[in-house]
Amino acid sequence: MRRPLTVGVRAAAFDAKGRIFLVRHTYVPGWHMPGGGVEGGESVYESLERELAEEGNLTLSEPAQLFGVYHNRWINRRDHVVFFVCRNVAQRDLHKPDLEIAEAGFFALDKLPEGISRATQRRLAELSGNAAPGRYW
Template identity: 55%
Template sequence: MVKPEDAFRQTGWAGLRARLFHLHFVLRRPMTLGVRGLIHDMASNSIFLIRHTYVPGWQLPGGGVEVGETLAEALARELAEEGNIALTSPPMLKSMHFNRRASRRDHVGFYVIEHFSQTAPKLPDHEIAEACFFPLDRLPEKTTPATLRRIAEVFDGEQPSPYW
């Protein structure tokens, strides 16, 4: 059985030319893509934040999307690595942001997660200095500005910024 998307797949010279153009654009205009997740424990009205060992401030967990990985797969991997958190239902993509502080080509997919489990508290390691849940009314003093903007967009109805 032929898949519907195969009807649009270019083959032969046209397919090779399309792949060469794609390679040219990858080399000429490389772009990075990341994910971040706001994990909301509705029972305690708290959110999960991390503090890295190599950058200051408390922030939402997340990281880069690897080659061949979907945004949702990257998010699930990063949440497991940075917080021992497993998704129990699909996360909700809230917004996309241009992260001009990281580079001129970096974008971040921002997800809201309300259905999850934590297999164990996250212990410090070489990447994560601290990780824990904080009540929304008692966030740590050194929460990053981008994290505070995302929280305001989710809980205070602020208009999502196009910038991270």
């Protein structure tokens, strides 16, 4: 029996000042864009909205734009990430550390925190036009 396809979402979530929202998880090193797994019965858009709310108390002010779909071969052979760009996101309240998120916040693109994950670095290069969009997360 084949393992089912797994799908996750990630977002480059920018506020009105053009700063990007990043999270530092408790269970994996580095700073990452917010996101997570798509639950059963959920669309990728619903999952995106849920993950933004859970990981940063973020809400969308305008529709999320699909940027690309990537194979995440580091997780398993059947894992894919649907990547969105979200502009002018709003934060209802600061996100307090919890069991999943150690730290979270908005960062100017020229003042990113140390320890950005490789995947986050690649996506930022793609978004800025400094790299062609890849196939792998």
